[in-house]
Amino acid sequence: MTAPRSLDLAPEFAARVLHDVPMSKHTSWHVGGPADLFFTPRDTMDLASFMRQLRPEVAVLWIGLGSNLLVRDGGIRGAVVCTVGALGAIERKSANVIRVEAGVACARIAKQCVKWGLGSAEFLAGIPGTLGGALAMNAGAWGGETWRHVIEVEVLDRRGARRTRKPEDYEVSYRHVRGPENEWFLAAQLQFERKPGTNSDAIRELLEKRKETQPIGEWSCGSVFVNPRTDHAARLIESAGLKGYRIGDASVSGKHANFIINHGTARAADVEALIAHVQKTVLEVHGIELHTEVRIVGVPA
Ligand SMILES: Cc1cc2nc3c(=O)[nH]c(=O)nc-3n(C[C@H](O)[C@H](O)[C@H](O)COP(=O)(O)OP(=O)(O)OC[C@H]3O[C@@H](n4cnc5c(N)ncnc54)[C@H](O)[C@@H]3O)c2cc1C
Numbered sequence: 075m076t077a078p079r080s081l082d083l084a085p086e087f088a089a090r091v092l093h094d095v096p097m098s099k100h101t102s103w104h105v106g107g108p109a110d111l112f113f114t115p116r117d118t119m120d121l122a123s124f125m126r127q128l129r130p131e132v133a134v135l136w137i138g139l140g141s142n143l144l145v146r147d148g149g150i151r152g153a154v155v156c157t158v159g160a161l162g163a164i165e166r167k168s169a170n171v172i173r174v175e176a177g178v179a180c181a182r183i184a185k186q187c188v189k190w191g192l193g194s195a196e197f198l199a200g201i202p203g204t205l206g207g208a209l210a211m212n213a214g215a216w217g218g219e220t221w222r223h224v225i226e227v228e229v230l231d232r233r234g235a236r237r238t239r240k241p242e243d244y245e246v247s248y249r250h251v252r253g254p255e256n257e258w259f260l261a262a263q264l265q266f267e268r269k270p271g272t273n274s275d276a277i278r279e280l281l282e283k284r285k286e287t288q289p290i291g292e293w294s295c296g297s298v299f300v301n302p303r304t305d306h307a308a309r310l311i312e313s314a315g316l317k318g319y320r321i322g323d324a325s326v327s328g329k330h331a332n333f334i335i336n337h338g339t340a341r342a343a344d345v346e347a348l349i350a351h352v353q354k355t356v357l358e359v360h361g362i363e364l365h366t367e368v369r370i371v372g373v374p375a
Pocket of ligand 1: 102135136137138139140141142143157176200201202203204205206207208209210211212213214215257258259260290294295296297369
């Protein structure tokens with residue numbers, strides 16, 4: 075299939091970029107239509123060149139492991155850049171500072187920190203995304219939060235220019251990060267506390283706790299809604315009687331009411347309709363508006 079003219083690529087990329095890639099293969103909900111272009115760079119230089127040669131009107135979405143993404147059934151117009159398998163370096167810079175590239179899985183950071191005798195990275199172990207996604211979301215768990223550890227980030231802009239930024243350049247709060255438009259994270263320097271002799275017991279315990287309380291292993295995106303300031307989204311959804319509520323092959327988890335499960339053949343439209351139903355019902359029952367934590371992208375079928 076020939077790409078529309080606006081998506082024409084420089085010859086060095088034309089053969090490597092994939093067309094019409096089903097996003098259901100790149101999201102943990104396993105839903106989502108095709109991306110016009112799907113690019114996995116070789117490294118940062120390669121990625122910068124790719125961004126530079128993309129026509130300015132082409133929309134760009136960077137993804138990690140797709141564990142917080144609802145891609146609509148019509149897919150994504152423009153280019154998807156996947157950092158997984160590309161930006162994968164992790165190194166120790168000093169006694170308690172590490173540099174991690176955006177495509178590194180959070181679980182790997184947690185494990186590597188234990189090996190290096192660094193503490194307080196354990197919370198990352200159960201977050202099934204990449205550092206890039208964790209920076210975009212300020213991912214957190216069990217009292218830990220990504221941006222509390224950030225000393226500096228390396229970013230790439232839409233024209234392929236690279237620079238470093240400090241946390242002061244971002245507005246950061248619970249599951250919210252706002253920074254300069256049209257820039258993406260390449261890497262970050264993270265600081266953790268020195269904890270000589272630390273082992274993986276804490277990680278094991280946190281993963282066990284997760285298994286007890288969350289439907290791990292099923293197709294989900296983790297918590298769908300952010301917790302409102304004064305309550306827990308899961309409690310509000312459960313007490314509105316929505317546990318198990320189903321649309322198509324998607325349902326509110328019976329184990330953790332803030333999770334929506336794709337049982338196998340759900341479409342993004344089912345998940346989105348279920349999200350809207352939960353929001354409407356919780357508003358009617360509790361008078362509280364729930365906002366999504368998951369990012370909804372793409373076009374309807
Ligand atoms: C079972 C389960 C449990 C979960 N538990 C938790 C939890 O405890 N705590 C928590 O916070 N989250 C949790 N999540 C949600 C999810 O794992 C996190 O939000 C994670 O940080 C997303 O990372 P990702 O690489 O999958 O990002 P993606 O889903 O691929 O992308 C998410 C957002 O980040 C953007 N993004 C990705 N990479 C970059 C980059 N390099 N530069 C700029 N933007 C980028 C994307 O454009 C998108 O807007 C859970 C999810 C699942 C499925």
